[in-house]
Amino acid sequence: MSSVAYVLIGGGVLFELFGAIGIVRLPDVYTRLQSATKCVTLGTCLILAGAAVGNPSATFIVKAVLCAVFIMLTFPVGAHALARGSHLGGVKLWEKSVVNAYDEVAEDIRRRGEAEADDASV
Amino acid sequence: MSPVAFTVFFCALLGAAFFCLYRLQQGPTAPDRMVGVDMLSTLLVGLCVLYALKTGMDFYLNIAIAWALLSFIGTIALAKYLEGRSLDE
Numbered sequence: 001m002s003s004v005a006y007v008l009i010g011g012g013v014l015f016e017l018f019g020a021i022g023i024v025r026l027p028d029v030y031t032r033l034q035s036a037t038k039c040v041t042l043g044t045c046l047i048l049a050g051a052a053v054g055n056p057s058a059t060f061i062v063k064a065v066l067c068a069v070f071i072m073l074t075f076p077v078g079a080h081a082l083a084r085g086s087h088l089g090g091v092k093l094w095e096k097s098v099v100n101a102y103d104e105v106a107e108d109i110r111r112r113g114e115a116e117a118d119d120a121s122v
Numbered sequence: 123m124s125p126v127a128f129t130v131f132f133c134a135l136l137g138a139a140f141f142c143l144y145r146l147q148q149g150p151t152a153p154d155r156m157v158g159v160d161m162l163s164t165l166l167v168g169l170c171v172l173y174a175l176k177t178g179m180d181f182y183l184n185i186a187i188a189w190a191l192l193s194f195i196g197t198i199a200l201a202k203y204l205e206g207r208s209l210d211e
Contacts, residue, residue, distance in 0.1 A: 001123050001175075009127075009172075013134045016168060020138035023145050023161060029153045032145070036161040047168045051175050051183075054123065063183035064171070070187060071167065074194035078160060082197060085204035086153035 005054030012046030015039050028094040029086050037079035044071055123175045131172055139165050156200055163193035 022035025045068045052064040087106050139162055146158035167186045174182035 006127060009131060009175075012168065013131045016138050016165060017134055019161065020141035020165075023157065024141045029149075029151060029157060032154065032157050036157050036164075040161055040164045044164055044168050044171075047171050051171045054175055055178065057180075059180045060174070060183065063180055063187065067167070067171075067183060067187045067190060070190050071164075074190060075160075075164065078194050078197035078201070081201035082153060082156060082160065082204075085201035086151070089153070089204040089206060091151050091153055 001054040005050045008046050008050030008053060012043040012048075012050060015043030015046065019043065028097075029091055030083055030093060033079050033083050037075055041071060041075045044068075123172075128172065128176050132169070135165055135168055135172070153204060156197070156204075160193065160197050163189060 016039065019035050019039030022039065023032050026032045026035055048064040048068045048071075052061045087102055088109060093100055142158045142162040142165065144158075146155050146162070149155040149158060167190050170182045170186040170189065174180060174186070
């Protein structure tokens with residue numbers, strides 16, 4: 001295995017470790033989602049790139065690229081859904097947060113949901 | 123991949139998984155615990171890739187792909203549940 005593969009895998013593992021430290025140290029669920037998604041997505045894609053470089057057979061390269069594409073498509077979407085769900089579910093931001101631009105949108109969505117529930121009950 | 127490098131990378135990823143388990147146990151709200159589970163599944167993808175490199179067998183990469191897609195479905199379902207809606211809406 002070439003040294004390029006070692007560097008790629010080592011960098012990926014380091015990024016995942018930084019994301020894990022962020023998940024412990026950061027103060028609320030939204031900041032934790034940031035570290036848990038960005039760092040870990042990049043780290044996993046770096047590990048997959050290292051695998052494709054380290055074992056350059058056709059199946060390895062195809063499967064590593066496929067896995068990296070799936071990860072880059074799915075994990076940010078999942079984190080966005082998680083942040084939206086926790087905001088609509090009423091999880092508070094950290095008390096030192098400076099801006100909460102989603103609050104009006106969330107209020108609107110909640111009101112619309114209640115109106116639909118009233119219609120259904122009538 | 124040399125055994126020493128494999129051990130170092132594997133132990134680093136296991137340490138990261140330990141941090142996720144800490145958040146899973148500690149998290150004050152339900153979304154915090156879900157962040158922990160989500161990240162744990164990502165780390166497992168990394169561990170599968172490391173195993174594939176160590177053994178030289180490519181079916182570990184199939185496991186990694188399936189695991190990534192399944193954890194995405196679970197996250198979406200639980201996020202919808204957090205919004206306070208049922209799954210059929």
